[in-house]
Amino acid sequence: MRYELYYWTGIQGRGEYVRLALEDAGADYLDVARERGDDAIMAFLGGEEKGALPFAPPFLKAGRLVIAQTANILAYLGPRLGLVPEGEAAEIYAQQLQLTIADFVVEIHDTHHPIAASQYYSQQRTAARKRTEAFRKERLPKFLDYFEHVLERGNGRQALARHSYVDLSLFQLVSGLDYAFPSAMRRMQRRIPRLRALAERIADRPNIAAYLASPRRIAFNEDGIFRHYAELDPSR
């Protein structure tokens, strides 16, 4: 089956978690908006297309199914791409972890947009500085400690009994945080040895390494979720 991924062009955003799964598995997929433009997305959001009504991208077309919400897409793809261990308990736990990653991603986004996504960063810098300070001190360590604990409870190296879409998403999380908050992440370095080792192993997987080196991987930038603003990442 050829999957169709619908996501905004120009940013990694939430589409990236799906891309990493498709790329790692060597799945056949079309990144629709990058081929045909963002109008292809708008037709679904406006209800002009059949099937499930998405609130926002990413969404995946798989045959006649339209599936939105990042974690929901991964729950669907997991067993089909061999990216989740077999069995209901593993699938449920993988999804729980993915949803916790999604919660973290919202908090990361809101560091630079605490007031409104519709306004520019420059319009909410004061609030962004306050929110990011609390994020660096409280939320970043809390989430990273949690995922480190998850790896410890998994098989010590991976979140679940074997490789899964959760590990791919943890790689993306660590990569994005390194880009956005290099100083804060340096200070966290010793607390997250398992996450660090996992991120390195994922980057070295042949299909992921090839993807990261290809033009299909969009670079991190200041339109995406992970943004680097020096004033939000003081050196101490």
Next chain:
Amino acid sequence: MRYELYYWTGIQGRGEYVRLALEDAGADYLDVARERGDDAIMAFLGGEEKGALPFAPPFLKAGRLVIAQTANILAYLGPRLGLVPEGEAAEIYAQQLQLTIADFVVEIHDTHHPIAASQYYSQQRTAARKRTEAFRKERLPKFLDYFEHVLERGNGRQALARHSYVDLSLFQLVSGLDYAFPSAMRRMQRRIPRLRALAERIADRPNIAAYLASPRRIAFNEDGIFRHYAELDPSR
């Protein structure tokens, strides 16, 4: 099976979406922290209990399974409690809608806590006023219009082909928004006839009516997600 629900005492919070499903289905369940105190929750968060590691409540114990993340719990309970139409496509769409409700709930929470959940509302009132203004003007109409469209595309009265956990959650959403933003919701009244009718029908379901009239239903309050602060809901 007797389900065990773990959620903080004193607020409806995200636990309420699970409670409404259990109550509507007449399921046998124990609301653990309300019987035994919050320590029962802490043991799971600290990793002292077996099974999946939750980042936060709510989580559900179902036999040996521990399931966290509200939408994930409902995905598990849906087929077991008869709260989702049969078939993979319906289950996936229900979950997509529930996750969009979850996204909306985060935005509702952050109206009064745009800077840090760890700080009091009084410490972030200036940012809260700005965030809530954008929420009332942009996000509230966008999400409510979307869910109204979902009902129109469902069977006209319900989100899916028949009653589901999504409808129960939409009831909770409308109830909470009526509590927190009565003025803004009055202005939205004519735009959401289907959501209004759905919320009334859900409130009249015998098990839900009995639950809402019981001491098991915690009242909305200013410790929860839906908070009423008059300054955040101007009359025009």
